[in-house]
Amino acid sequence: MIQYGKQNISENDIQAVIDVLKSSHLTQGQAIEKFEQDLTKTCQSQYARVFSNATSALHCACLALDIQKNDSVWTSPISFVASANCALYCGAKIDFVDVDHLTGNICATALTEKLIAAKKINKLPKVLIVVHLAGHCCDMEAIYKLSKAYGFSIVEDASHAIGGTYKGKLIGSCQYSDITIFSFHPVKIITSGEGGAALTNSKSLATKLSLIRSHGVTQDPNLLTTKSEGPWYYQQILLGYNYRMTDIQAALGASQLEKLDEFVSQRNKLANRYHSLLRGSMFHPLTPYNDCLSAYHLYIVQNSYWCKNDKLRIFTQMREAGIQVHVHYIPIHLQPYYQNLGFKQGDFPNAERYYQESMTLPLHPALSEHQQNFIVKTLLELSEPGNNKTVHKTNKVTKK
Structure with missing residues (x-):
């Protein structure tokens, strides 16, 4: 069978995984930090946080942007269901913006018309999740201008699009968005087996993403509510999840990123x-x-x-x-x-x-x-x- 998509694994990729398997840390080690640093350098963003998969990254992006019950989130109807489910996980109301059928991406004209109508009834979205279908970037400049006019945040679901560019800027640079999400599923551009990432230029959002992906727990002295009691001390300061990527996945992802x-x-x-x-x-x-x-x-x-x-x-x-x-x-x-x-x-x-x-x-x-x-x-x-x-x-x- 000629597969519609498949991973491309090299000997270097295999060796990178073996090296981690022989190391002292299979998770929460240096491979995570390296992969995140490599992503920021490659995509020209300030921060990157890796996750167990892109769905968990989307969920955390919504939480980091403070999506709550009855908030409104809009996205594209032409995507995998995770692009919409992530808002429902937060208790939000979901709606869709029709696409340009020739691109499959959100139509800026349809978005404009929907925003005008929503403003009249005080039902504007808090977040718009755009989807770069097939790796083709949406018209982000037009969408970004609308976000400033109507006051909503933007998440780029770029699960298909790492390595692509828009107006000369790499997707993931977050020039026109608050957070960009990548997927590293085996059929995607690069793979970590399963895995995802959230990139941002906001320090506060990066901090929230780190907390949410790991139970809301921290040892950071700047985030603790009281003085640390010792090297073992940690606090849970918000409700989080276990959405962490392993070092095994990160090593494979970093090796793939080189190609x-x-x-x-x-x-x-x-x-x-x-x-x-x-x-x-x-x-x-x-x-x-x-x-x-x-x-x-x-x-x-x-x-x-x-x-x-x-x-x-x-x-x-x-x-x-x-x-x-x-x-x-x-x-x-x-x-x-x-x-x-x-x-x-x-x-x-x-x-x-x-x-x-x-x-x-x-x-x-x-x-x-x-x-x-x-x-x-x-x-x-x-x-x-x-x-x-x-x-x-x-x-x-x-x-x-």
């Missing part, structure tokens, strides 16, 4: 090759924002001509041919849990149109040109009008 530029360059090379192979067909890729260098976590194509049955048939036959196509994502507001909260089909029509038209093709640094040729050849043959072919893993196409 970030190489990985992003190869992903862009493969994406450009897909562009060329699909040019003139009925498929067109998601359109990155003009001032964005995408990290290309995913290569998503859209077809505005196929019906639901066509998509299902082609998806199934691509899988039968050994090509692990995928769909990113089912709109969050259409999930049963969110429909029970009151959302319904038709609420965000661009997101729903995007979902019907989109399919993810395999993309990862180890993808070969031969595999890429086979993927596109199979997709185009199966998509010919009136076609009902089965493509076998032998790469031969036969009529039923």
